[in-house]
Amino acid sequence: MGISMTTSQLLVYVAISSLCIFKVSAMDTFIAAVYEHAVILPNTTLKPVSSEEALALMNRNLDVLEGAVTSAAKQGAHIIVTPEDGIYGWGFTREAIYPYLEDIPDSQVNWIPCNDPSRFGHTPVQERLSCMAKNNSIYVVANIGDKKPCDTSDSQCPTDGRYQYNTNVVFDSEGKLVARYHKQNLFMGEDQFNSPKKPEIVTFNTTFGKFGIFTCFDILFEDPAVTLVKDFHVDTILFPTAWMNVLPHLSAVEFHSAWAVGMGVNFLAANLHHPFMHMTGSGIYAPDSPRGFHYDMKTEEGKLLLSQLDSHPYHSAVNWSSYASSIEANSMGNQGFKGTVFFDNFTFVELKGVIGNYTVCHRDLCCHLSYKMSEKRSDEVYALGAFDGIHTVEGTYYLQICTMLKCRTTALETCGDSVEAASTSFEMFSLSGTFGTQYVFPEVLLSDVQLAPGEFQVSSDGRLFSLKPTSGPVLTVTLFGRWYEKDRASDLRAQALVLITIAITTIEYLS
Ligand SMILES: *[C@@H]1O[C@H](CO)[C@@H](O)[C@H](O)[C@H]1NC(C)=O
Ligand SMILES: *[C@@H]1O[C@H](CO)[C@@H](O)[C@H](O)[C@H]1NC(C)=O
Ligand SMILES: *[C@@H]1O[C@H](CO)[C@@H](O)[C@H](O)[C@H]1NC(C)=O
């Protein structure tokens, strides 16, 4: 009797401890999911609605997201990311967003909303997200709005007596709130929200690696995006976004996959699906190659993507200027022509032959290209371009860019315009530049805004080169460099320009 009791106690002990070991044992790989969501928009974003109406709209979006979460979990996903503004849309005034906001506590409070829904007031959206995560045993990442009252003791308190934040939340597989991140770099027109006073560095650990999180426009700036990788050594970035594609260099799948390569992290990007606003392009990106991506301007449907990733991806260091600095000075000094890429004045040279080596310089940046086309077509022109300077439209940020791109037409003044289709494939390419920054994001984009997984690599001396002939015609091959230290130095001069360009774009928009 005594012995059998001991045995059963032992069995229970073994069962519990093996459960615990199972729980904390590290996984080498995991399955990630992202959901591109065709958000159901409210009828008005200018006038406030009742909180019941606001919740009814959010529940309609949550119904769709719940379908994606359930489906991802059934297919074995450990984590799913949903888009920025995916629960209520965009374009609100400060007052009109208010009924959609909930008080979101710091994740330190150790809260499972699904088990304890009224601990922090009326929080039905957090409760639902938490239950989705818990019921399906999956991490759920979503974007909602936070409200925090303030008063005159805080000199920065807005006149309506509250801060409103664009906020990412993460619930773990037990439904616990494990991360809350307030977006730092608000995009122009996001006047309904405030930026936190200091950039928030939000990370959390799992058995499948360390995670960091930020939102949309944050990706263009140093804090918190680069800091999470450089100083906090996260393995995977979670990235809810509402991204409007801008070719040739800032379409979602192109730029987000390039950031994963340049920074050496996994990157889970969930975009809204709204073709009319040029919003599409989600993906699961590893530092060596995209694992899955979705770009769809044709349908109105959402899309679930799943892929396996390494929990701790490997990344080797690159010196982005090493190769280009070693090129003979006498090969430089081509006479270039000027062209505009998204309001920036590039210097270009035309690629005249089916095969060639070209150099083009702008200020301190010289770009080198070796290439071989599969044919030199008479109806298409490609050019090599360089830009070293401050960008001032829809944000102020210093760029160093080397780009080989297809010009919109055979007229050279169209080099740098948006173009989505091409006919020329490349047998090989190798692009490098004399970068002053170590933050360079390598982009390869094929015709119809398609990525080229497994077709290119970056060498440790900073060359972006093809591993094989491209699988399709090429739109652009680009080294997109960001020089963060130079943003501030250029700020004052730029601010004047921003005001002028905003005025111009507003006039263009209205006309
Ligand atoms: C917008 O208004 C129409 C007509 O009143 C209504 O049928 C629809 O459900 C409303 N949509 C939302 C998202 O509230
Ligand atoms: C979760 O499961 C509970 C009970 O099993 C159910 O009442 C609830 O509606 C479920 N919630 C979600 C979001 O699936
Ligand atoms: C996450 O895990 C790392 C490595 O195991 C550890 O050093 C770090 O303190 C953990 N961080 C948190 C927030 O638990």
Ligand SMILES: *[C@@H]1O[C@H](CO)[C@@H](O)[C@H](O)[C@H]1NC(C)=O
């Ligand atoms: C990169 O390479 C260049 C040229 O070889 C060298 O001058 C520079 O110090 C290197 N940069 C770094 C950060 O190692």
Ligand SMILES: *[C@@H]1O[C@H](CO)[C@@H](O)[C@H](O)[C@H]1NC(C)=O
């Ligand atoms: C870019 O070039 C255009 C046309 O040459 C010129 O009008 C404009 O001022 C230039 N912009 C900057 C920022 O230099």
Ligand SMILES: *[C@@H]1O[C@H](CO)[C@@H](O)[C@H](O)[C@H]1NC(C)=O
């Ligand atoms: C281009 O440069 C490479 C490396 O310097 C050289 O091997 C090749 O022959 C050159 N090609 C042409 C067409 O000049």
